[in-house]
Amino acid sequence: MAIDAAIARWLIEPATRALRVEDALTQLVRRLGESGLALSRVGLSMPTLHPEIWVRRLTWARDEGPRLRTPQHGLTAMVDYLDSPVAAIHAGSGPIRCRLRGPNADLRYAICRQLADKGATDYFCFPIELSLAAHRTYMSLATDHPGGFTDDALAAVLALAPYISVWLELKGAEDASRGLLEVYLGKLAATRVLAGEVHRGTGVITHAAIWNCDLRGFTAMSDTLPASEVVAALDAYFEAVAGPIADHGGEVLKFIGDAVLAIFPVGPGARKDACTRALAAATIALDAMAAQNVTRETQGKPRLDLGLALHVGEVMFGNIGARERLDFTVIGAAVNEACRMESLCKTLGTPLVVSAPFATAIGDATLVPLGEHRLRGVASPQAVFTLPVYATRALDHGV
Numbered sequence: 434m435a436i437d438a439a440i441a442r443w444l445i446e447p448a449t450r451a452l453r454v455e456d457a458l459t460q461l462v463r464r465l466g467e468s469g470l471a472l473s474r475v476g477l478s479m480p481t482l483h484p485e486i487w488v489r490r491l492t493w494a495r496d497e498g499p500r501l502r503t504p505q506h507g508l509t510a511m512v513d514y515l516d517s518p519v520a521a522i523h524a525g526s527g528p529i530r531c532r533l534r535g536p537n538a539d540l541r542y543a544i545c546r547q548l549a550d551k552g553a554t555d556y557f558c559f560p561i562e563l564s565l566a567a568h569r570t571y572m573s574l575a576t577d578h579p580g581g582f583t584d585d586a587l588a589a590v591l592a593l594a595p596y597i598s599v600w601l602e603l604k605g606a607e608d609a610s611r612g613l614l615e616v617y618l619g620k621l622a623a624t625r626v627l628a629g630e631v632h633r634g635t636g637v638i639t640h641a642a643i644w645n646c647d648l649r650g651f652t653a654m655s656d657t658l659p660a661s662e663v664v665a666a667l668d669a670y671f672e673a674v675a676g677p678i679a680d681h682g683g684e685v686l687k688f689i690g691d692a693v694l695a696i697f698p699v700g701p702g703a704r705k706d707a708c709t710r711a712l713a714a715a716t717i718a719l720d721a722m723a724a725q726n727v728t729r730e731t732q733g734k735p736r737l738d739l740g741l742a743l744h745v746g747e748v749m750f751g752n753i754g755a756r757e758r759l760d761f762t763v764i765g766a767a768v769n770e771a772c773r774m775e776s777l778c779k780t781l782g783t784p785l786v787v788s789a790p791f792a793t794a795i796g797d798a799t800l801v802p803l804g805e806h807r808l809r810g811v812a813s814p815q816a817v818f819t820l821p822v823y824a825t826r827a828l829d830h831g832v
Contacts, residue, residue: 437464437467437468439464440461440464440465440468440593440596441592441593441596443460443464444461444593444596444597444599444600445596445599445600449600450600450603450604450607454479454489454491454501454604455491455499455500455501456499457600457604458475458477458491458493458499459493459498459499461475462475462493465590468589469586470574470576470582470586470589470590471576471577471578472493472495472574472575472576473494473495473548473551473552473553473575473576473577474492474493474494474495474548474553474573474574474575475492475493475572475573475574475575476490476491476492476493476571476572476573477490477491477561477570477571477572477573477597477601478490478491478519478570478571479491479570479601479604479605479608480563480570480605481605481608488570489501489502489608490502516542516543517542517543517544518531518542518544518545518556518558518571518573519558519571519573522558522559522560522569522570522571523569523571526560527559527560528557528558528559528560528587528591529557529558529559530555530556530557530558530582530587531545531555531556531557532554532555532556532581533545533548533549533553533554533555533556533581534549534554534555534581544556544573548575551577552577553575553576553577554576554577554578554579554580554581555575555576555578555581555582556573556574556575557573557574557575557582557587557590558571558572558573558574559571559572559573559590559591559594560594561594561597561598561601562594562598563598563601563602563605564602570601572594572597574590611623614626618761619684619685619686620684621684621698621750622684622686622750622761622762625750625751625761626761631752631759632752633752633753633754633756633759635751635752636749636750636751636752636753637749637750637751638747638748638749638750639698639699639747639748639749639750640698640699640704640745640746640747640748641696641697641698641699641707641745641746641748641750641763642683642696642697642699642707642708642710642711642743642744642745642791642794643694643695643696643743643744643745643746643748643763643767643768643771644678644683644693644694644695644696644697644711644714644715644741644742644743644771645692645693645694645695645741645742645744645768645771645772645774645775646674646692646693646718646739646740646741646742646775647691647692647693647739647740647775648670648691648692648737648738648739648740649737649738649739649740649779650735650736650737650738651690651691651737654666654735654737658735666734666737667691669725669737670691670722670725670737670739671688671693673718673721673722673725674693674718674721674722674739675693675695676718676721677713677714677715677717677718677721678693678695678697678714678718680714680717681697681710681711681713681714682697682698682707682710683695683696683697683710683711683714684696684697684698686761686762686763687762692775694762694763694768694772696748696750696763697710697711697714699745704745704794705794705795705796707745707794708743708745708791708794708795709795711743711791712743712787712791712795712820715741715743715785716820718739718741719739719741719784719785722737722738722739722784725737726738738784739784740775740776740778740779740784741775741778741784741785741786742771742772742774742775742777742778742785742786742787742788743771743785743786743787743788743791744767744770744771744774744787744788744790744791745767745788745790745791745794746765746766746767746770746790747765747766747767748763748764748765748767748768749763749764749765750762750763769810769811770788770808770811770815771788773808773809773810773811774786774788774808774815774817776809777803777806777808777817780806781803781806781817781819783803783819783823783824784823785819785820785823786803786817786818786819787800787817787818787819788815788816788817788818789815789816789817789818791818792818799820799821800818800819800820800821801818801819801820801821801824802816802817802818803816803817803818803819803824804816804817805817
């Protein structure tokens, strides 16, 4: 069998790089099939730069189509990985072939036994060298053709390895860029930056529900506890806050010490929806922090009390900063007001305050008014509200 040279050219064409990896793999399988290589399953992976995701693992199966998985760091310590040809490839092995039928069947790997049970007759796994990767990657092929793979077919596939390497390297670089930007900037900001919005002083005026929260007593805790314990506490707090924000369509823009700034963009005519989602995320985050405090108190650790303010208004979402160091964030009077409002949580003895515009957008008659209060730098006193569950504490403070 000879693989058509057109496949090699196709792998490195710009149009191929523009495809989703799932679609590109499906097309590759089809092209290989048209060249005479009958495949029942294909697997490959793209190394990535991500704090949680180890690789992006892509498989194609005749009965399932393409499927993308994102195994976490730590997979290399698991038995399923250790008992695999992929682990051998990562350790430096050359191509591995296992016939799955007949007197010479080689079923030493779990994947081979699984494929044999599904009717596969031959398995082939070979390394893909990537110049920028911390380790090599792989591609695996399986067939259920009665005669398995021919030696000529496998040689032809190996001849494609450099072209597959180029394709994976380019897609991996694109994926790494997007992944890192999303982790450090957030998905909304990353999308804007990747779209070319990189000039200082540029941005768009938009409306958003604004979230600002801060920990109480964090400075004192930092002065009395070991740094490792402080970092662990911060990570647990950020997870409790950022998770609900993301789950409800919001985006964390900044971690500023122990403070969190986030937005819930307002779609056309959807001011109430954005504010409702923000309030739902807030209640979940506050419940999570309460649960954490129960555990911390049983362990003899100091509480992590949270103050959270919700506001809604117009913001400028874009680039600010110095020529050599930009930040993609939101600025505007509404952002400043949200930050000033958060300090009222301590004054009023409540973990949550929401502004009058936010309360109006929600239209929830059960919100409890906490009166009007002056905010530093804001000319007029501002009315704030809270949920009934948190109102008692504020009333105990004489509000």
